[in-house]
Amino acid sequence: MSTVTDTATRATAPGAGGSAVHRLLRRWPVGLFVLLFLLPYCALEVPVLLDGPVGSAGSLQLLATCLLFGALATGYDLLLGRTGLLSFGHALYFAAGSYATNTMMQEAGLPFGLSVVLGLVFGVVLAVLLGSVSLRVTGIGFSMVTLAFAQAGSIVVARDPGGFTGGEEGRAVAAGFLPSSLVGIDNTANLYWITLAFLGLTLAVVHLTTHSPTGRVWEGIKENERRVEVLGLRPYAYKLVAFTVAGGLAALGGIVHLLLTGGSTPHTTSSEFTLSLLVMVVLGGSGTRWGPMLGGILYTWADHRLGDVANSAAVADLPAVLRVPLSQPLFLLGALFVIVVNVLPGGLAALPGRIREARAARRGAGKDARDAPAPDAPAPPDADTDTDTDTKERHTP
Amino acid sequence: MSPGRTARTVPTARPAEGGPLLAVRGLRVLIGGRHILHGVDLDVAAQGVTALLGRNGAGKTTTVRGVLGLVPRTGSVLLDGEETVGLATHTLVRRGIGYAPEDRGVFAGLTVAENLRLAERGDGEPDYALVHELFPELLTRARQAAGTLSGGQQQMVAIGRTLLNGNRLIIADEPTKGLAPKVVTEVTSVLERAAEAVPVLLVEQNLAMVRRLATHCAVLADGRTAHQGPAAALLGDPEATRRLLGVGRAPSPAIPPTTADDAAGAGRSDRTEADL
Amino acid sequence: MDTVVLLTLTGLGLGALYFLVASGLSLIFGLMDVLNFAHGALLSVGAYATWWAASGHLPGAGSGGLGFVLAVLFGVVVGTLAAIVLELVVVRPLYTRPREQVLATVGVSLAVPALLSGIWGTDPLTFPGPEALKSTVGVLGASVPANRLVLIAAAVLVWAGLKLFLDRTRHGLVVRAGVEDRAMVTALGIDVRKAFTLVFAIGGAAAALGGALGGLYFGSVDPGQGTSLLIFAFVVVVTGGMGSVTGAAVASVVIGLVQQFANYYTTAGLGDLAVVVLLAALLLVRPRGLTGRLA
Numbered sequence: 001m002s003t004v005t006d007t008a009t010r011a012t013a014p015g016a017g018g019s020a021v022h023r024l025l026r027r028w029p030v031g032l033f034v035l036l037f038l039l040p041y042c043a044l045e046v047p048v049l050l051d052g053p054v055g056s057a058g059s060l061q062l063l064a065t066c067l068l069f070g071a072l073a074t075g076y077d078l079l080l081g082r083t084g085l086l087s088f089g090h091a092l093y094f095a096a097g098s099y100a101t102n103t104m105m106q107e108a109g110l111p112f113g114l115s116v117v118l119g120l121v122f123g124v125v126l127a128v129l130l131g132s133v134s135l136r137v138t139g140i141g142f143s144m145v146t147l148a149f150a151q152a153g154s155i156v157v158a159r160d161p162g163g164f165t166g167g168e169e170g171r172a173v174a175a176g177f178l179p180s181s182l183v184g185i186d187n188t189a190n191l192y193w194i195t196l197a198f199l200g201l202t203l204a205v206v207h208l209t210t211h212s213p214t215g216r217v218w219e220g221i222k223e224n225e226r227r228v229e230v231l232g233l234r235p236y237a238y239k240l241v242a243f244t245v246a247g248g249l250a251a252l253g254g255i256v257h258l259l260l261t262g263g264s265t266p267h268t269t270s271s272e273f274t275l276s277l278l279v280m281v282v283l284g285g286s287g288t289r290w291g292p293m294l295g296g297i298l299y300t301w302a303d304h305r306l307g308d309v310a311n312s313a314a315v316a317d318l319p320a321v322l323r324v325p326l327s328q329p330l331f332l333l334g335a336l337f338v339i340v341v342n343v344l345p346g347g348l349a350a351l352p353g354r355i356r357e358a359r360a361a362r363r364g365a366g367k368d369a370r371d372a373p374a375p376d377a378p379a380p381p382d383a384d385t386d387t388d389t390d391t392k393e394r395h396t397p
Numbered sequence: 398m399s400p401g402r403t404a405r406t407v408p409t410a411r412p413a414e415g416g417p418l419l420a421v422r423g424l425r426v427l428i429g430g431r432h433i434l435h436g437v438d439l440d441v442a443a444q445g446v447t448a449l450l451g452r453n454g455a456g457k458t459t460t461v462r463g464v465l466g467l468v469p470r471t472g473s474v475l476l477d478g479e480e481t482v483g484l485a486t487h488t489l490v491r492r493g494i495g496y497a498p499e500d501r502g503v504f505a506g507l508t509v510a511e512n513l514r515l516a517e518r519g520d521g522e523p524d525y526a527l528v529h530e531l532f533p534e535l536l537t538r539a540r541q542a543a544g545t546l547s548g549g550q551q552q553m554v555a556i557g558r559t560l561l562n563g564n565r566l567i568i569a570d571e572p573t574k575g576l577a578p579k580v581v582t583e584v585t586s587v588l589e590r591a592a593e594a595v596p597v598l599l600v601e602q603n604l605a606m607v608r609r610l611a612t613h614c615a616v617l618a619d620g621r622t623a624h625q626g627p628a629a630a631l632l633g634d635p636e637a638t639r640r641l642l643g644v645g646r647a648p649s650p651a652i653p654p655t656t657a658d659d660a661a662g663a664g665r666s667d668r669t670e671a672d673l
Numbered sequence: 674m675d676t677v678v679l680l681t682l683t684g685l686g687l688g689a690l691y692f693l694v695a696s697g698l699s700l701i702f703g704l705m706d707v708l709n710f711a712h713g714a715l716l717s718v719g720a721y722a723t724w725w726a727a728s729g730h731l732p733g734a735g736s737g738g739l740g741f742v743l744a745v746l747f748g749v750v751v752g753t754l755a756a757i758v759l760e761l762v763v764v765r766p767l768y769t770r771p772r773e774q775v776l777a778t779v780g781v782s783l784a785v786p787a788l789l790s791g792i793w794g795t796d797p798l799t800f801p802g803p804e805a806l807k808s809t810v811g812v813l814g815a816s817v818p819a820n821r822l823v824l825i826a827a828a829v830l831v832w833a834g835l836k837l838f839l840d841r842t843r844h845g846l847v848v849r850a851g852v853e854d855r856a857m858v859t860a861l862g863i864d865v866r867k868a869f870t871l872v873f874a875i876g877g878a879a880a881a882l883g884g885a886l887g888g889l890y891f892g893s894v895d896p897g898q899g900t901s902l903l904i905f906a907f908v909v910v911v912t913g914g915m916g917s918v919t920g921a922a923v924a925s926v927v928i929g930l931v932q933q934f935a936n937y938y939t940t941a942g943l944g945d946l947a948v949v950v951l952l953a954a955l956l957l958v959r960p961r962g963l964t965g966r967l968a
Contacts (some may be wrong), residue, residue: 086772134953142912144952147904148907148956149949152953223685275782282776331787334781334784337783337784338784339766340783342763342773343771345773486858487862498860504857505853
């Protein structure tokens with residue numbers, strides 16, 4: 001449903017170019033958001049994409065998971081694509097939100113709302129503390145330190161101190177600790193809306209912060225940290241802000257994940273978890289507005305659905321050479337990722353631009369090239385003439 | 398605009414004799430989305446020293462790095478009439494270029510002997526006799542780590558490496574930068590001697606040295622060629638010297654100012670651009 | 674005393690395993706600025722190839738005596754080839770984009786374990802090996818599993834071989850120079866990309882050997898083994914300084930010992946924790962690692 005409207009709007013846009021259409025086009029995120037909001041009321045069957053009707057609990061659960069990871073990837077890109085920080089420890093803050101809230105509720109016996117707030121605060125404080133330490137080193141050293149901290153978190157969770165984390169089993173939230181409106185299959189729509197709200201919040205936070213003065217400094221840091229220093233700014237403080245905001249968003253995502261899955265799992269502390277976020281971001285298009293979200297949604301969907309495809313009869317009948325790779329979503333995603341990194345820098349978000357370019361090139365390469373202003377127009381014409389004169393001088397000594 | 402000019406000025410088949418050894422046409426270098434060179438034209442004479450001059454940041458080091466393919470470049474660079482743009486740096490160098498970079502490019506953790514051995518190309522007998530005759534210190538300090546040498550000694554290693562092979566061209570980028578006057582004299586006389594056998598492209602700020610060595614010169618300004626011609630003509634004309642080089646009077650043969658040259662050339666290797 | 678000897682040798686055995694992974698990782702990073710996330714996958718490839726050969730699939734190879742040696746050799750060859758393919762197909766096309774090189778190896782690090790579990794399942798497989806290596810040996814009154822000693826001997830041999838290669842051969846000279854300044858090596862007329870493939874091959878061989886012998890050490894192989902070892906190898910590489918083989922050797926020993934002793938004398942798991950915290954602390958105090966190379 002949503003896709004149909006979306007394509008229709010897009011199709012009319014480039015040709016018409018009228019201001020009304022243009023305005024509509026600029027509002028498409030709002031329209032899409034409304035559509036997403038209404039999905040739980042939709043009884044449509046989408047055969048390949050989803051198992052049951054869109055509004056069914058199973059489909060909503062998958063959709064919510066997709067949206068959650070879309071949001072997480074968007075938050076992670078605040079570091080990678082906006083500030084140029086390659087963190088290998090983002091999972092830590094996600095897991096911190098989840099486990100802290102879980103522990104507050106079940107061990108400290110605090111009410112749900114307070115637990116959520118404290119879980120978020122814990123994640124943010126952890127991000128401030130570890131960020132302020134990690135950011136003292138730059139480049140690959142930063143990546144390593146974040147990886148080390150995350151690994152430490154992973155080990156702690158696996159050791160199950162005081163029985164808080166449940167070790168390798170993870171820890172489910174027992175009935176009665178969560179509000180009844182957030183428990184059970186009948187209430188999946190509520191969880192879906194919470195996830196959607198989290199996605200909206202993440203997109204808004206990322207959009208607002210990157211368009212703030214701080215965001216412009218982040219951009220400067222990403223391009224050339226030394227130049228920012230020369231301007232008399234302290235990159236460290238700005239990077240710490242980015243790290244904290246991203247960490248806070250991840251912690252909140254962990255809390256949403258806790259609600260959505262009804263518990264905390266140690267998988268969310270692993271370095272693979274961070275790496276999968278990295279893959280989502282790069283797949284979708286790092287540093288773009290919608291790319292990370294798109295990558296997160298597609299990755300999560302593929303991860304879930306490819307597993308089902310693998311178990312289908314069509315695949316089971318294939319020879320082993322084809323069946324084995326096809327039955328492993330992570331293999332396909334990993335391979336796809338390598339290909340995207342190689343042939344599509346900028347990720348999926350860069351695809352429309354690429355296609356437009358290719359089309360323009362086919363329409364008449366010579367004409368377009370001459371008409372289009374050179375993006376790197378090197379020199380004013382008079383300066384060029386200078387050089388020409390010089391050349392002539394030299395050739396007629 | 399650049400294709401047109403390239404087509405006009407690139408000779409299709411230039412005879413090696415009489416023409417320049419190295420002919421650079423319309424060399425452009427783009428680093429980080431910014432043009433550092435806007436089209437440099439440069440001829441290196443088949444004999445003697447050709448000096449490449451210009452103020453700080455004019456693009457001298459980038460020109461040299463562009464010629465060698467150490468930075469992405471477009472345009473045309475003919476070595477003895479053969480196009481070299483498109484060749485990998487190591488292939489181009491093996492055609493007979495010795496390069497002593499601005500920062501000397503000495504491997505600090507390797508010994509002097511190892512530094513020299515790296516320059517061997519396995520396609521002819523390396524001329525250690527010549528190198529050790531010119532720089533006896535390199536023999537006595539052969540087993541010393543190059544990082545522990547003085548600046549002058551490191552420069553000897555850098556120049557020694559260019560003399561080891563039967564090169565067709567030596568490129569020396571500010572070989573006297575930051576050296577004590579006594580060492581400057583020594584380096585100058587070595588280059589003078591080297592230039593008797595091999596043409597030299599010399600990037601230099603020390604005009605006294607240029608006066609002594611250079612037969613031809615080219616002046617860069619803002620990433621373009623501002624002047625080319627016989628060295629004596631330019632340096633004998635105080636007005637032109639001041640206009641092109643910003644030098645008011647003939648400088649004393651002292652140490653040139655050791656300010657950083659081109660932003661692009663300051664990075665020792667592509668390593669600095671790597672953020673991972 | 675017995676305990677100390679056993680812990681020391683077990684710690685050294687673990688350190689030896691780390692060294693086999695970290696030495697290649699360190700050389701690759703030092704020379705190419707590529708943090709090879711696929712290095713754990715290379716270890717797994719070596720481990721599975723050895724397991725496959727030693728389980729009787731490869732004619733002549735087996736679980737005992739010369740047959741096992743052949744199986745290990747097979748594993749090393751497969752790991753080396755995998756590393757060469759990795760460099761030529763995945764890393765080389767991205768030569769001018771260092772960050773994408775790392776990302777591509779991340780993709781491989783996800784894909785290879787998934788493929789391995791697709792073929793052989795996610796459960797650990799019992800690793801076959803000679804009976805002699807499953808028994809214990811008396812050392813200073815302590816009975817030490819023989820596989821620890823094999824690992825230590827293998828790591829010492831690899832270290833000595835690497836030292837000889839780096840110090841005595843021209844290729845080694847090029848690698849050492851390239852670690853310092855890649856661009857200058859090409860400016861001397863040397864095709865540094867050949868050295869890239871070479872260090873990948875060497876790193877792949879060492880990691881595959883680590884995989885084969887790690888199978889003995891742990892008694893089993895599973896698809897995630899390489900990845901979990903990789904993190905400790907990162908710790909070793911950073912501690913030892915990127916690009917320094919001797920630094921990696923020293924750091925491997927230190928990390929292995931610290932981990933074993935801390936795990937034994939405090940609560941289990943604290944040693945692992947101590948090591949990663951050590952990494953963070955060290956990077957903060959000395960961002961260039963122990964040997965001074967930029968981390």
